[in-house]
Amino acid sequence: MVGEFRYAIENPYEYPAGFALSVFLEGLRQGTLKGSRCTSCSRSYVPPFAFCPHCVESKVEYVKVPGEGRVVTWTRTADGTVLVFVAFEGFEGGILHRYVGGGDPSEGMRVRPKFRSERIGSILDIEGFEPSR
Amino acid sequence: MRRVAIVGAGMTDFRSMLPHSSPEMIREAVKRCLDDVGSLSIRYVDGVLCASAPDAFDGYHDKVSIANEAAGAIGKPITRVFVGGGSGVAAAVSGWYHVASGLFDTLLVVAWEKMSPPYPHAQKLFQTIFEPVIEQPLGPNLIWIFALEMRRYMEAHNLSKELIAEVAVKNKANALDHPHAQLGAKITVEDVLRSEVMVWPVNRLDISPTSDGAVAILLASEDVARKLTDTPVWIDGVATCLDSQYWTNRDLAFPYYVYLAAQKAYRMAGIKNPLKEVDVWEPYDPFTYKELHHLDGLLGKPGLAPKLLKEGQLHRDGDYPASPSGGLLGVGNPIAAAGLMKVAELYWQLSERAGKRQVPNAYVGVAQAWGDLMQVGTVVVCRR
Amino acid sequence: MSVRLVKFRRETLAGLDEGLAGLLSRATAEVGEGRISSWAKALEEVKGRTEFEVPETLVVTPYLFDFRYRRSTGVALTRFLEGLKEGKFVGTRCSGCGRVLIPPRTFCEWCFRRVDEWIEHSGEGEVATYSIAHIGTNPKVRLPRPEPIAVIWFEGTKVLRPNSKTVAHAAGILHRLGEVDPQEIRIGMRVRPVWRPKEERVGSITDVLYFAPVRG
Numbered sequence: 089m090v091g092e093f094r095y096a097i098e099n100p101y102e103y104p105a106g107f108a109l110s111v112f113l114e115g116l117r118q119g120t121l122k123g124s125r126c127t128s129c130s131r132s133y134v135p136p137f138a139f140c141p142h143c144v145e146s147k148v149e150y151v152k153v154p155g156e157g158r159v160v161t162w163t164r165t166a167d168g169t170v171l172v173f174v175a176f177e178g179f180e181g182g183i184l185h186r187y188v189g190g191g192d193p194s195e196g197m198r199v200r201p202k203f204r205s206e207r208i209g210s211i212l213d214i215e216g217f218e219p220s221r
Numbered sequence: 222m223r224r225v226a227i228v229g230a231g232m233t234d235f236r237s238m239l240p241h242s243s244p245e246m247i248r249e250a251v252k253r254c255l256d257d258v259g260s261l262s263i264r265y266v267d268g269v270l271c272a273s274a275p276d277a278f279d280g281y282h283d284k285v286s287i288a289n290e291a292a293g294a295i296g297k298p299i300t301r302v303f304v305g306g307g308s309g310v311a312a313a314v315s316g317w318y319h320v321a322s323g324l325f326d327t328l329l330v331v332a333w334e335k336m337s338p339p340y341p342h343a344q345k346l347f348q349t350i351f352e353p354v355i356e357q358p359l360g361p362n363l364i365w366i367f368a369l370e371m372r373r374y375m376e377a378h379n380l381s382k383e384l385i386a387e388v389a390v391k392n393k394a395n396a397l398d399h400p401h402a403q404l405g406a407k408i409t410v411e412d413v414l415r416s417e418v419m420v421w422p423v424n425r426l427d428i429s430p431t432s433d434g435a436v437a438i439l440l441a442s443e444d445v446a447r448k449l450t451d452t453p454v455w456i457d458g459v460a461t462c463l464d465s466q467y468w469t470n471r472d473l474a475f476p477y478y479v480y481l482a483a484q485k486a487y488r489m490a491g492i493k494n495p496l497k498e499v500d501v502w503e504p505y506d507p508f509t510y511k512e513l514h515h516l517d518g519l520l521g522k523p524g525l526a527p528k529l530l531k532e533g534q535l536h537r538d539g540d541y542p543a544s545p546s547g548g549l550l551g552v553g554n555p556i557a558a559a560g561l562m563k564v565a566e567l568y569w570q571l572s573e574r575a576g577k578r579q580v581p582n583a584y585v586g587v588a589q590a591w592g593d594l595m596q597v598g599t600v601v602v603c604r605r
Numbered sequence: 606m607s608v609r610l611v612k613f614r615r616e617t618l619a620g621l622d623e624g625l626a627g628l629l630s631r632a633t634a635e636v637g638e639g640r641i642s643s644w645a646k647a648l649e650e651v652k653g654r655t656e657f658e659v660p661e662t663l664v665v666t667p668y669l670f671d672f673r674y675r676r677s678t679g680v681a682l683t684r685f686l687e688g689l690k691e692g693k694f695v696g697t698r699c700s701g702c703g704r705v706l707i708p709p710r711t712f713c714e715w716c717f718r719r720v721d722e723w724i725e726h727s728g729e730g731e732v733a734t735y736s737i738a739h740i741g742t743n744p745k746v747r748l749p750r751p752e753p754i755a756v757i758w759f760e761g762t763k764v765l766r767p768n769s770k771t772v773a774h775a776a777g778i779l780h781r782l783g784e785v786d787p788q789e790i791r792i793g794m795r796v797r798p799v800w801r802p803k804e805e806r807v808g809s810i811t812d813v814l815y816f817a818p819v820r821g
Contacts, residue, residue, distance in 0.1 A: 090677050090678060090679060090680060090683050091677070091678040091682075091683040091686060091687075091808070092675055092676070092677060092678065093353065093354050093675070093676050093677075093678050094673070094674065094675050095353050095357065095673075095674050095676075096671065096672060096673050096674065097277070097346075097349055097670060097672045097674070098669070098670060098671045098672070099277075099339055099340070099345055099346055099669070099670050100339075100340045100631075100632055100635040100636050100667060100668070100669045101280045101338045101339055101340055101632070101636075101667065101668045101669065101670070102337075102338055102340045102610070102636055102639050102640065102644075102665050102666075102667055103280060103338050103665065103666045103667075103668060104238075104240050104241075104242070104337070104338070104644060104663055104664075104665050105242065105663070105664040105665070105666065106240065106241050106242025106243075106244075106245045107240070107241065107242070107245055107657050107658065107659065107660055108242070108245070109242060109664070110660045110662060110663050110664045111660050113611075113664040113666075114609070114660070114661075114662050114664060117609075137244075137290065138242075138245050138248070138657050138658070139245070139248045139252075139290075139291070139657075141290035141291075141295060142295075143263075144248065144251065144252070144255075144263040144290075144291075144292075144293040145252055145255065145262075145263060147656075147658075150658075167622070169622070204616075204617070206616060206617075208609075208611050208612065208613075208614075208617065209609050209611050209662075209664045210611050210613070210617070210666065212613070212617050212618075212621075215620075233655075234651075234654055236647060236650065236651075237643075237647075238640075238643055238644060238646075238647040239647060239651065240644065240647050240648045240651055240659075240663050241651075241655070241657070245657060249655060249656065249657070252656065277670075280668065280670070337647075340635070340636050340639065340640070340667070341640070341743060341745070342742075342743060342744060342745070344742050344743065344744055345742040345743070348742060353674070353676065354676075354678055354682055354686070354810070355682070355685075355708055355778065355779075355810050356779055356810070358809055358810050358811050359754075359779065359780065359781065359810065359811070360741065360742070361754075361779065362738070362740070362741060362742050364738075364740070364744075365736060365738060365754055365779075368736030368737075368738075369734045369735065369736050369754070369755070369756055369779075370734070371736070372734050372735060372736050372792070373733070373734035373792070376734070376792045417739070417747075418737075418739050419738075419739060419740050419744065420736050420737065420738045420739065420740065420754075421736055421737035421738075421739070421751070421787075422736065423736070465714065469733075469756050469777040469778050469779055470774050470775060470776065470777055471773075471774060472733070472773040472774070473734060473756075
């Protein structure tokens with residue numbers, strides 16, 4: 089005969105975004121996408137890194153990311169939410185977010201972020217991605 | 222098996238809150254370590270060994286991945302070790318295995334901790350270390366265990382709080398000479414005794430604080446080490462020892478697990494009489510009494526460390542300088558990083574780079590960390 | 606240089622999965638004003654001490670962990686908890702080393718063999734060590750009254766560890782002390798368990814209210 093024991097681990101957190109992601113989130117608050125470029129090897133990343141993952145030792149500069157990207161892959165979850173992974177020309181990495189364009193997206197589709205009118209410095213400042221006209 | 226040396230070390234500041242993200246913190250320590258080595262690009266480091274304590278503090282359960290980009294580990298083998306607070310020195314021990322085995326010529330060992338995100342304080346999450354069914358319903362906090370052990374230790378050797386408080390005075394003063402210390406200060410025994418009682422007999426100044434920070438050291442095999450530096454610091458003895466998790470079954474007066482680990486490490490390093498042959502000691506000091514408790518284990522004689530403290534022998538100019546770095550009480554306690562900081566201190570001491578903290582004639586050093594529920598002993602012995 | 610503490614409002618959370626929206630608004634509520642001035646101080650201090658470019662604004666985001674667990678108590682602890690409900694301490698004894706284990710375990714880690722002799726114990730014992738808590742899990746908040754806690758070693762269970770003359774072993778638990786002035790607690794003091802009234806016991810370590818000195 090074995091019994092059952094229930095317990096919970098609960099705690100609030102205050103996450104500092106660090107240096108690079110603070111630049112990214114402040115960029116979102118201002119309605120722009122920011123990335124980083126390595127001053128040594130020129131590789132660019134979005135979201136930005138404060139250092140170059142390839143070189144490790146070198147410095148980076150923060151740069152604007154073009155407003156339009158392409159869907160690399162997408163999926164629909166059980167409750168109907170559609171998620172897309174969007175990559176941007178010239179940048180490694182990309183952004184995972186919701187697709188709010190109606191219907192299904194497709195691989196290679198050109199999309200833009202739909203920013204909310206009131207922004208606070210969060211990934212949710214983007215409501216989702218929609219097809220660019 | 223071949224000899225392994227530490228050929229460089231670097232660390233971030235230890236602070237109660239660092240605005241860096243965890244990868245940024247790690248990268249800062251790694252860059253400073255590689256700058257210290259000078260002549261090696263990250264591309265030629267064969268692998269990474271990382272250590273960080275409970276995931277609950279960082280708040281996301283992806284520790285190895287956090288270290289990846291920051292330590293230049295993409296495409297390379299990376300291993301994580303975890304033994305609670307002992308992780309920092311355990312990282313050096315496991316790192317030694319990697320290089321001594323012949324499988325890695327160079328290895329970056331990094332340890333970090335981010336304890337600032339939990340709101341309002343990381344203390345509540347320490348509760349997850351206690352057994353959920355029999356202990357957590359009592360609402361314990363981690364300081365309880367230390368207080369229970371401190372009371373037992375005081376009883377076993379008839380020690381006063383005044384004597385034990387001298388460890389805080391010594392270590393915080395030592396930390397004034399450490400460039401990355403969080404808590405270097407000139408305090409007195411009265412300051413410690415007058416600070417708030419947290420869990421009697423532990424007062425606030427008996428405790429090292431929670432901190433953010435990262436440390437990185439570079440290990441190399443003998444041939445490579447001699448090409449990279451004129452002052453390799455050899456790791457000649459390593460050992461790990463765990464005692465039972467049923468800590469309420471054990472007499473807490475003597476850290477048997479530290480003693481056993483130290484004996485193994487001494488044997489490996491060819492040390493027959495540690496009291497005579499070791500020049501620098503870096504015992505783990507999350508609490509004042511803990512430095513003495515662990516030193517008893519390292520020296521193999523219960524009650525000897527407090528006697529040496531009383532005679533002033535644990536100061537930097539004494540015969541048994543302990544925590545010349547300033548220890549956790551002085552530099553800070555980002556859990557895993559604190560242990561590796563002590564190994565890095567041995568590197569700085571034995572290569573004569575410790576500046577104002579330098580212990581004269583430092584040829585052989587011992588660093589030790591401890592963890593989990595009063596049960597982990599990890600020891601390294603280094604030689605110039 | 607500033608710190609922005611992100612606050613999730615209803616408008617931002619509309620359209621999100623209910624569970625996530627609930628989590629984020631609870632996080633925002635619990636973190637409140639957060640530790641903005643401490644973060645600002647940390648940001649200021651780091652300038653000139655880091656090779657990174659320090660941004661004008663540090664963004665801080667609230668979040669909340671809420672993990673629920675349901676675990677089996679296993680064969681041994683289940684019997685132990687049932688025993689507590691009935692007002693007694695249940696343990697096991699290893700036929701190899703003779704150790705009594707309270708709470709019980711079904712294997713002995715010294716002998717590496719199964720343990721299946723069950724025993725009952727009065728719960729009386731001695732204080733192996735003790736301390737007195739003035740804080741709970743938030744170090745900045747003092748408890749209304751200092752609370753003594755102890756490791757209690759059950760009577761008759763002490764053995765010396767093999768291969769060592771310096772370390773003793775006994776069946777013991779962590780618990781609270783009561784009916785005692787903190788000043789009079791001594792290591793070695795004899796104590797007995799004080800139980801909750803029968804109708805309030807549920808099969809938990811807290812069915813024992815505390816351990817109190819054996820007087821007279």
